[in-house]
Structure formats: C-alpha cells, structure tokens
Amino acid sequence: MLGRISLMLLALLALEPLSSAARLMTKQQLRERQHEAAKRLDIKPRAGSSSGSGVKNITFTNPRASEFYVDGTSIPLVDFDVGPSWSGLLPISSAPNETRKLFFWFFPPGPQGSLDDLIFWTNGGPGCSSLEGLLQENGPISWSLGQAKATVNQWSWTNISSILYVEQPVGTGFSQGVPNITNEDELAEQLIGFFQQFLEVFSELKGKNFYLTGESYAGTYVPYIASHIFANKSALDLKxxxxxxxxxxxxxxxxxxxxxxxxxxxxYEHVFSFNQSFMEFLNNRSAECGYANYFAEHVSYPPKGLFPLPGKSIEADPGCDLWDTIFDAALLVNPAFNIYRIFDTWPILWDVLGFPGSFPQTQVSPLYFNREDVKKAIHAPLDVDWTECSNINVFVRNDESLPPAFTVLPSVIEQSERAVIVHGLADFILIAEGTRIVIQNMTWNGLQGFQTPIANDSFIVEGMGALGNMHEERGLMYVEVDLSGHMVPQFSPKAAFQIAQWLLGFRDSPSD
Known part of the structure; x- marks a missing residue:
C-alpha cells in the first residue's frame, strides 16, 4: 500500500482529574486552535453546502462528460455534499476494439484551489487501488481506519488543485482487461494512452500544469511515467x-x-518489546550479514563514492532476511502489529475498505466499493468484485524494470521544476534510513547525494512544531515526518498538505 491525544495531555490528565466543565473547555480550546490554524493556512472545507458552492465553477463542453458526472449529494453513506465530480472507465487507447480500460475519479478544486493545476494520484502495490488514496488520504472525503462514518477532509488536496485518481495498471480495482505489461515503460505507455482519452472527454483540462504523485510502489511508477512524458512532450497536452x-x-x-x-x-525497541536474547540474536546476525555498520561506513555527507551491496546479489543472502524474521517475531508479541504504522495495537480498527493493518481483513461486508449503490453512483462496473489490492499479478512476469534510482529518477529530478521524496518515520515496510541510502548513492545534477546532512533542517508543521527533518539540494526536496506511517497523507494529513502546497508553488518552503 499497501484524532490523536498528545502524550503531554495524557500525562496532565493522569496527574489531576478534570471537572466536566474543564474537559469541555479543553475540547473547545482545541477546536478553536484547529480553526485558527486552518485560517492561518487559508484552508476551507471543500464540501458541505447543498448547492456545491464549495467548488470552483468548472464545465466540460464535450457531451460525453455528462456520462461520468457524479452527484455530490448522492454518494452513498456520505451525508454531506461533496460537490461535482466525474468518474468511470476510459480505454487506454483510441483503437475501436480496445477492451482495456482504467477507472478514474476526477475532482475539481475547492474555492481555495487552483484551476491552473492538475494533480494525478496513484497508489502502489503493484495493483493497489487509488480509491484508497481518495477515501483515506488526500481526497475530499475522509473515511479512514476506525472512523464510524465519512467526514469532510479538511486537508484534502482539492483545497490546492483539481485531482485525478486512477486505478492503474490494468488489473487494479475496477479497471478492465487482461494485464499484459512486463515493465514500467509499458505501464507508462498505457497510462499515457489513458490520459489522452481522458483529455479528449475533458478537454478544458488541456494545457494545465501537471503533477505526478503517489506512494509506495508508485515510487517506481511515477519516475518512469514522468520520464516517458518528458521524452514524448508532444504526446500529452499537459505541462x-x-x-x-x-x-x-x-x-x-x-x-x-x-x-x-x-x-x-x-x-523503536520499546514499541517492538523484544526480549534481550532475541535482540542479541538480531544484532549479531545484522553484523554477520554486513548490515550493522553499513550506514556508518558508507552514508556520509557528501558521499565518498558509490555504495556496494552488502551481499552477493540484489537479494538478501541466505540467513540474512532479517526483515521477515523481525515481522514474524513482532506478530508474536503484538498480533495487531502493523507494518504500515508500527504504533498500532489491539483492537485492530475497522476499515471500510477491508485493509486495516498488515493483512486484508473484511470486518464489514460488502466493502464500501463493492456496494451496488456505490458502484452505480460512480459509474463502476457492477460485476467486479473490488478489492483494495489486486488478487492477480498486474505484471505478466513481475516487473522486469530496474528500480528507478538506477535508471530514470536522476534525470526526472533534473527535468522537474519541483521534486519531492517524503517518508514517514514510523513505516516498517519501507524504512526511511533505506531511502537515505538510496539518495546518498544516487547522482543527479552533477553530484552524488546530498552534500550536507539532512538532520540540519527541521520540518515544522503549522501549529504543531518540529515534526521531522527536511533537506533540499539541486532540485530534490526530501522530507521525513515523525509519527507518520507508510501513508503520510493519511497518518499526518496536515504535514502532507504543507508539502503538497510547496510542490505546487504555493509555499516558499514545506516547513512553516
């Protein structure tokens, strides 16, 4: 993929019981602070008016656009007006016999958003649905883990721009057809074909400033898609x-x-709570496998040269698959252990999409996007059994492309006006220190890695203070977010929003 109470407040509550009036005042003050912070960031909820007036006026002249119109007052189980949007299936080419189609959901910007920009969002997997990003991360509707009902997402990226969610590649979510790609170049070609069909229907979006965004395995998708667009500038009428x-x-x-x-x-030893003997085993095996001192020996600012792999191949050597060893042990200590956010414990929160932690788990049936009324409302195929992550391989023989850090990512950074890598520090499935290794081993704009340390710059979130680290050199912005798990817009939406504002040029810095 794949409200919080501060520890300080908990400590105060433990020291001295509060009266009912004091508790009410505390909540009221919290609401007022949130309201003031929203005003300072110039954020207004996108949805909530029966007329849809919370959305900037946007019309599409192609009659086909009406086939995809979604009434924002009639989305099942959403008791507020989301405003107009458009969703459905479009083919990946103009061939008359094309059967491969991708499912999309497009939202125009709210009143504070820009009509000059278009954000594309994709989740990873490979084969995980971008509707998860829409409903639980940065879309106008928020229905995250444990939420009893859908609510307005105050930190929706539609407060910045219009946004297009696409379930891709073929074989993902509601998308139609038999997967036939073997690498990232083929994925990019099919997605660009879809974009071309999309812009023919929604032609008023042609010429917009375009931003590619995504998470997890989209870290592989996005650089290859960007490289394809930069190499074929006439193929797509977007900037x-x-x-x-x-x-x-x-x-x-x-x-x-x-x-x-x-x-x-x-x-995070106090989160994992492993016993001393197991910790000794892990530390000894890490040293034997060449992991323990890897960071100290190779990761410097600036780097001293290219880094070697620790083993004999690109895979972990026999006996050195310590990630799986740790995961298995973590589940014994904490059966609710969540690789996407390590702080989770019992109870496992319910999830309207059926994937609340390390494993899929259907706690309510049907899942939201398998409800017939939902499918009808968003023009989704009724005969598809939707799952958040595909049960089939969306690459015929797995992805044969090399990871982008070794191929297209450096040139994509060089050709982009703004390039952002973000990492949640409570993510175990992909670990921030590993991303630091990737950056320091990569050469772009004439130099290898960052020349000065990342930890020199604090990432400040409005009204919250320091919440991680950030660093920018030679066109690459890197931000680490404390307390956030794998899905940064979900687990730290305010931080993600600030970074997205910077990406589109609405802030001088991601940090406050």
Missing part, C-alpha cells in the same frame, strides 16, 4: 512540472528493508 513520491520503492528491498531493519528495531 509536467514536478512529482511527489512518499515512502517510495526506489531501490532493491535489501537496501530499503534489510539493511536498516535491525537499526529500526533498536530505534
């Missing part, structure tokens, strides 16, 4: 300005999972 990838898959698993895994456990 590609930049990209965002969060908790991204950029290199081999041995780099982003195995090397940093034991160090991650030591950093």
């Amino acid at each position: 590609l300005k930049g990209f965002w990838v969060s908790d991204p898959s950029l290199s081999f698993d041995v780099v982003q999972e195995e090397i940093p895994a034991v160090g991650f456990v030591n950093k």
Whole structure:
C-alpha cells in the first residue's frame, strides 16, 4: 500500500482529574486552535453546502462528460455534499476494439484551489487501488481506519488543485482487461494512452500544469511515467512540472528493508518489546550479514563514492532476511502489529475498505466499493468484485524494470521544476534510513547525494512544531515526518498538505 491525544495531555490528565466543565473547555480550546490554524493556512472545507458552492465553477463542453458526472449529494453513506465530480472507465487507447480500460475519479478544486493545476494520484502495490488514496488520504472525503462514518477532509488536496485518481495498471480495482505489461515503460505507455482519452472527454483540462504523485510502489511508477512524458512532450497536452513520491520503492528491498531493519528495531525497541536474547540474536546476525555498520561506513555527507551491496546479489543472502524474521517475531508479541504504522495495537480498527493493518481483513461486508449503490453512483462496473489490492499479478512476469534510482529518477529530478521524496518515520515496510541510502548513492545534477546532512533542517508543521527533518539540494526536496506511517497523507494529513502546497508553488518552503 499497501484524532490523536498528545502524550503531554495524557500525562496532565493522569496527574489531576478534570471537572466536566474543564474537559469541555479543553475540547473547545482545541477546536478553536484547529480553526485558527486552518485560517492561518487559508484552508476551507471543500464540501458541505447543498448547492456545491464549495467548488470552483468548472464545465466540460464535450457531451460525453455528462456520462461520468457524479452527484455530490448522492454518494452513498456520505451525508454531506461533496460537490461535482466525474468518474468511470476510459480505454487506454483510441483503437475501436480496445477492451482495456482504467477507472478514474476526477475532482475539481475547492474555492481555495487552483484551476491552473492538475494533480494525478496513484497508489502502489503493484495493483493497489487509488480509491484508497481518495477515501483515506488526500481526497475530499475522509473515511479512514476506525472512523464510524465519512467526514469532510479538511486537508484534502482539492483545497490546492483539481485531482485525478486512477486505478492503474490494468488489473487494479475496477479497471478492465487482461494485464499484459512486463515493465514500467509499458505501464507508462498505457497510462499515457489513458490520459489522452481522458483529455479528449475533458478537454478544458488541456494545457494545465501537471503533477505526478503517489506512494509506495508508485515510487517506481511515477519516475518512469514522468520520464516517458518528458521524452514524448508532444504526446500529452499537459505541462509536467514536478512529482511527489512518499515512502517510495526506489531501490532493491535489501537496501530499503534489510539493511536498516535491525537499526529500526533498536530505534523503536520499546514499541517492538523484544526480549534481550532475541535482540542479541538480531544484532549479531545484522553484523554477520554486513548490515550493522553499513550506514556508518558508507552514508556520509557528501558521499565518498558509490555504495556496494552488502551481499552477493540484489537479494538478501541466505540467513540474512532479517526483515521477515523481525515481522514474524513482532506478530508474536503484538498480533495487531502493523507494518504500515508500527504504533498500532489491539483492537485492530475497522476499515471500510477491508485493509486495516498488515493483512486484508473484511470486518464489514460488502466493502464500501463493492456496494451496488456505490458502484452505480460512480459509474463502476457492477460485476467486479473490488478489492483494495489486486488478487492477480498486474505484471505478466513481475516487473522486469530496474528500480528507478538506477535508471530514470536522476534525470526526472533534473527535468522537474519541483521534486519531492517524503517518508514517514514510523513505516516498517519501507524504512526511511533505506531511502537515505538510496539518495546518498544516487547522482543527479552533477553530484552524488546530498552534500550536507539532512538532520540540519527541521520540518515544522503549522501549529504543531518540529515534526521531522527536511533537506533540499539541486532540485530534490526530501522530507521525513515523525509519527507518520507508510501513508503520510493519511497518518499526518496536515504535514502532507504543507508539502503538497510547496510542490505546487504555493509555499516558499514545506516547513512553516
């Protein structure tokens, strides 16, 4: 993929019981602070008016657009007006016999958003639905883990721009057809074909500033898609300005999972709660596998040269798959252990999309996007059994492309006006220290890696203070977000929103 109470407040509550009036005042003050912070960021909820007046006026002259119109007052189980949107299936080419189609859902901007920009969002997997991003991350509707009902997403990216969610590649979500791609270049070609069909129906979006965004395995998708667009500028009537990838898959698993895994456990030892003998085993095996001192020996600012892989191949050597060893042990200690956000414990929160933690789990049936009334409302095929992540391989023989850090990512950074890599520090499935290794081993704009340390710059979130680290050099912005898991817009929406504002040029810095 794949409200919070501060520890300080909990400590105060433990020290001295509060009266009912004091508790009410505390909640009221909290609401007022949130309201004031929203005003300072110039954010207004996109939805909530029966007329849809919370959305900027946008019309499409092609009669076909009406086939995809979604009435924002009639989305099942959503008791507020989302405003107009458009969704449905479009083919990946103009061939008359084309049967492969991708499902999309397009939202215009809210009153504070820009009509000059278009954000594309894709989830990863490969084969995981971008409707998860829409409903639980950065869309105008928020129905995240544990929420009893859908609510307005105050930090929706539609407060910045219009946004297009696409379930891709073929074989993902509601999308139609038999997967036939074997690599990222073919994926990009099919998606560009879809974009061409989309712009023919919604032609008023032609010429917009375009931003490619996504998370997880989209860290592989997005650089290849961007590279294809930059190499074929006449193929798409959009101005590609930049990209965002969060908790991204950029290199081999041995780099982003195995090397940093034991160090991650030591950093969060009180979360994992392993016994001393097991910790000794992990630390000894990490040293034997060449992981323990890897960061100290190779990761410097500036780098001293290209980094070697720790083993004999791009895979973990026998006995050195420590990530899986840690995961299995973590589940014994905490059966609710969540690789996407390590702080989760019992009870496992219910999820309207059926994927609340490390594993799929259907706690309510049908899942939201399998309800017939939902499918009808968004023009989705009624005969598809929707799952958040596909049960089939969306690449015929797995993805044969090399990770983008070794191929297209450096040139895509160089050609972008703004390039962003974001990482949640509580993510175990892809670990931030591994992403640091990737960056420091990559050469772009004439130099290898960052020349000065990342930790020198704090990432400040409006009204919250320091919430991680950030660093920019030679066109690449890197941001680490404390407390956030794998899905940064879900687990730290305010932080993600600030970074997205910077991506589109609405802030001088992602940091406050």
